[in-house]
């Protein structure tokens with residue numbers, strides 16, 4: 385049956401019709417807002433490359449979280465920037481570290497909000513790499529111990545979900561085992577399973593002060609050219625005990641999101657990363673793109689590709705647009 389009987393424009397002719405047949409929905413509960421926590425009090429330091437985002441001290445993070453709770457967001461994900469960095473990332477697994485303090489404060493004052501924590505070392509090492517450096521490269525197996533300790537300290541502080549983003553081999557297994565041994569059998573692991581060595585992380589490195597001081601992350605993060613390998617990364621993380629998986633970045637990797645959705649049954653997240661945010665903001669601030677429409681279209685495309693939830697710096701604005 386074709387034209388002139390069939391006319392696809394019929395179902396596009398009014399907003400009520402379009403709404404009825406819309407295949408993909410956005411909701412605030414699908415959005416997770418990344419937050420950057422720093423030591424001190426009363427601090428709100430704008431991140432220049434990410435307009436509207438700021439490094440905040442714990443008191444201001446709590447206030448921000450109260451707003452997120454009111455908006456009905458899915459949750460927040462915390463990135464800590466410690467006062468001091470060292471070669472062993474000791475601030476990452478310090479029971480009284482900056483992230484652990486923030487978790488406890490949020491859980492005390494905003495108990496209903498879902499708190500995810502990024503488990504990685506790059507914000508905590510003096511050289512900005514994601515683990516112990518041996519012979520000029522990150523040593524996988526030494527780093528696993530740090531990650532496990534960090535995840536346990538986050539769970540102990542009250543984190544609802546731990547999310548390893550380091551891309552070491554075997555980290556999910558190491559974290560699961562450590563969590564279980566410490567009695568946190570019910571703390572889920574959201575694995576940044578397919579995380580690419582991406583240029584789109586540029587602004588984040590300012591936000592988290594985590595730019596590598598030498599080299600790059602290509603010996604542990606994935607080659608943007610590889611799709612099959614992403615499925616292998618995900619399958620291995622699931623075998624090791626990941627409860628949920630993530631693809632990162634999002635918009636340049638929609639094919640990976642789709643393949644993962646088709647192949648695996650677990651909840652799937654996607655991270656609309658700093659560069660995706662800043663790119664849209666910069667174009668909008670120049671008057672080249674309509675900000676609000678671009679936000680909704682970009683998030684819709686990530687959901688349409690198959691993501692259940694999205695880590696996005698637009699979480700609050702998108703929520704305002706949906707209400």
Ligand code: PBG
Pocket residue numbers: 502504505506514549550584585586587588589601656657658659
């Ligand atoms: C930490 C981490 C990074 C991001 C999330 N967790 C940076 C990196 O891998 O270099 C990037 C997030 C973003 O760009 O918004 N390893």
